[in-house]
Amino acid sequence: MTLKTNYIxxxxxxxxxxxxxxxxxxxxxxxxxxxLCKLSxxxxxLYFGKILVPFSPESLNSQVxxxxxxxxxxxxxxxxxxxxxxxxxxxAILHFGAVDSECKVYINGLxxxxxxxxxxxxxxxITNQVKVGENHIRVEVTDTARLYGGARGKQSVRRGGIWYTxxxxxxxxxxxxxxxxxxxxxxxxxPSVDNGEVAxxxxxxxxxxxxIFDRDKEIISLTGKDSLTAKYDFELWSPENxxxxxxxxxxxxxxxVKSYFGMRSFGIVTDKKGKKRLALNGKPYYFNGLLDQGYxxxxxxxxxxxxxxxxxxxxxxxxxFNTIRKHIKLEPLRWYYHCDRIGLxxxxxxxxxxxxYSFIKVALAPQIGIAKHRDDDYKFFAREExxxxxxxxxxTKEIIENLxxxxxxxxxxxxxxxxxQFDSKKVTEYVExxxxxxxxxxxxxxxxxxxxxxxxxSMHIYFTxxxxxxxxxxxxxSEFGGYSLKVKDHVYDPxxxxxxxxxxxQEKFISAIEKLFLKKLKPLIEKGLSGSxxxxxxxxEEEINGLVTYDRKVQKIPTEKMKEINDQLKSVWSKIE
Numbered sequence: 001m002t003l004k005t006n007y008i009x010x011x012x013x014x015x016x017x018x019x020x021x022x023x024x025x026x027x028x029x030x031x032x033x034x035x036l037c038k039l040s041x042x043x044x045x046l047y048f049g050k051i052l053v054p055f056s057p058e059s060l061n062s063q064v065x066x067x068x069x070x071x072x073x074x075x076x077x078x079x080x081x082x083x084x085x086x087x088x089x090x091x092a093i094l095h096f097g098a099v100d101s102e103c104k105v106y107i108n109g110l111x112x113x114x115x116x117x118x119x120x121x122x123x124x125x126i127t128n129q130v131k132v133g134e135n136h137i138r139v140e141v142t143d144t145a146r147l148y149g150g151a152r153g154k155q156s157v158r159r160g161g162i163w164y165t166x167x168x169x170x171x172x173x174x175x176x177x178x179x180x181x182x183x184x185x186x187x188x189x190x191p192s193v194d195n196g197e198v199a200x201x202x203x204x205x206x207x208x209x210x211x212i213f214d215r216d217k218e219i220i221s222l223t224g225k226d227s228l229t230a231k232y233d234f235e236l237w238s239p240e241n242x243x244x245x246x247x248x249x250x251x252x253x254x255x256x257v258k259s260y261f262g263m264r265s266f267g268i269v270t271d272k273k274g275k276k277r278l279a280l281n282g283k284p285y286y287f288n289g290l291l292d293q294g295y296x297x298x299x300x301x302x303x304x305x306x307x308x309x310x311x312x313x314x315x316x317x318x319x320x321f322n323t324i325r326k327h328i329k330l331e332p333l334r335w336y337y338h339c340d341r342i343g344l345x346x347x348x349x350x351x352x353x354x355x356x357y358s359f360i361k362v363a364l365a366p367q368i369g370i371a372k373h374r375d376d377d378y379k380f381f382a383r384e385e386x387x388x389x390x391x392x393x394x395x396t397k398e399i400i401e402n403l404x405x406x407x408x409x410x411x412x413x414x415x416x417x418x419x420x421q422f423d424s425k426k427v428t429e430y431v432e433x434x435x436x437x438x439x440x441x442x443x444x445x446x447x448x449x450x451x452x453x454x455x456x457x458s459m460h461i462y463f464t465x466x467x468x469x470x471x472x473x474x475x476x477x478s479e480f481g482g483y484s485l486k487v488k489d490h491v492y493d494p495x496x497x498x499x500x501x502x503x504x505x506q507e508k509f510i511s512a513i514e515k516l517f518l519k520k521l522k523p524l525i526e527k528g529l530s531g532s533x534x535x536x537x538x539x540x541e542e543e544i545n546g547l548v549t550y551d552r553k554v555q556k557i558p559t560e561k562m563k564e565i566n567d568q569l570k571s572v573w574s575k576i577e
Contacts, residue, residue: 003297003551007304018173020337030174034080041073056167060298070168076141091127097172101145106138120398143168149388151351153328182253193265197231206252213246237262239322242343262407278530286573287531289323295540320566339408347411354420355382371446383422417445425453468527477532482545485509490549492541499545
C-alpha cells in the first residue's frame, strides 16, 4: 500500500513564496528538516527523530518511520534553530499555513501564542521574542478535534471507503517575514464589474501608493489612506480569459507588497426563459467541474510540490473543465493562485466537524429520498458540542478573510450532506455578511432547509436518474458520477476498493462517462441545470472513482477525449442567454 508520485522532493520542499496574493521580498522559508519527538501525557518520550516539514508525520514524504500515529493523549514537539538579521525599527511575523489541529508556539522559550483548528493559516508577531543571530522555535501540537466535534474533514480513525487516513502536525509551509514597524498589515481587493472599477481597503497607519500593471506596463497610480478606487477599461477575468493585473503597494515607511487582481463577478441571474442561473460577470454561465479531495498518496493533505499542483490543475483545464470543487479542505494560497492564472473557478467547501456520522442519516436515508430535518436539531446532526460549533464559526471567518482576494473563488459551500450541519440559514447569512461577492451553496447534497433559507437547489445524485426539479433557485448537481476503474499496480489496496459504479476495462469506463455526460447530463442544461461537479479528480486510498490514479501516474481517460465530451456540453450552455 505504498504509492509514491513522480515528483521529487528537495531539501526544502515548497520553497516558493507561500502567498502570491500578499508578497514581500523580505521573507525566510522555514520548511526542511526539524527535530520531532512524540510525548505521552505523562511526559514519556515515545519517538525522537527528524521530520521533513511541511509533511505530516503520517505521510511518506515526512521521512518519519512508517506506521506513525498520534493519539488523543499524545503531543508532537517540533524544534529547530533559525537565524535572523532584524533591525531595531523592524518587526518579525511568523506564519503557519496549517497545523492539525491545536498548537502552542514558543520562540526562545517564550510562548508567543496558540491556534485551534487544523485547516486555516495563522500568524504571530514575534518581534519582542526574537534576537539578532540564532533563535530557537518550538511547536507543541495535539490532535483532539474529534473529542469536541472540531473540524477534521475526511480524516477518520476508522478509515476506509470515503473516509481517509488521518494526519497530524504541521502540514503547510512555515515562514518568517521581516518588515518596517509601520507596515501594510492587510488589504481587501473588491472588483465591481458593473462600474468598471476595483476598490482597495487597507490597514496601514500611513498613506499608501498603489501601482497597477498590465503585464509590464504601468496603467494606474493612486495614493491615499484607508481605501482607494481605480477606474479603468479592465478586461474581465473568466476561465476562457484568465486575465490578471499586477499590483505593487508601498507606504511612507518603505514597506512594499506585491499582489494582483482580476475583474470578475459571481452571482445569480434570470435567463430569457425565466430560469434562475448561476452567473459569471453578469451573464448565465455553466459551471462544469470536478470534485477534488486534495489527498496525495505520499503527502496526504499536502501535495508533494508546486509542480505537482500545477500539473494537476492544468490537466483539469486541458480536459475542458472550468470549475473545481475543493472538497472539505483548504489548500495553500499558492494553489488558488494557480487557479487564478490558469483559469479555474473554485467552489470552496468549509470543513465539517461534529460527532460521529450516522450512516443511516448521512448516506442511506438521503439516497432513497428521505432527507428532511430541521438543522437546529443539534443532536440529530451530531452537533451537540458548543465548542465545535464555535470553532466552525471562527474557522468560517478565517477562511473568508484568507481567501477574499483570490480571483477564482466563486462559490462557498458551508455544509456537505448533513455532516455536522447546523443553523444553515444563520451560517449562510453570516457568510454573506463577511463576503457578499460570492455565491453560497448553503447545503450541498441534502437536508435542504427550503427556498426561503438556502440559496441554491444543490443535489448529489449517484444511484437515481439525473434530473432538474422545479425550484425558484438555481439548480446545481454538486456531485454526480463516481465511476470507478481499478488500475493494476496503481491502487492503494489490491484487495479492497470503493466506487459508486465499477468498470472492468478502460474502454467500458470511457464509454460510460461519455454516455453519462452526453446522454444524461447534457439535456438537463437547457432545462435549467446551472452547474455540475463530477466525482472526482483522483482516486483516494480504496476510493477508486478518480479520473487519475492515487499516485497520479495513470490517467484513466485521455485528455483529448474528455475535452471532446466537455466541448459538446459547452456547445449547449454557450447559447443560453
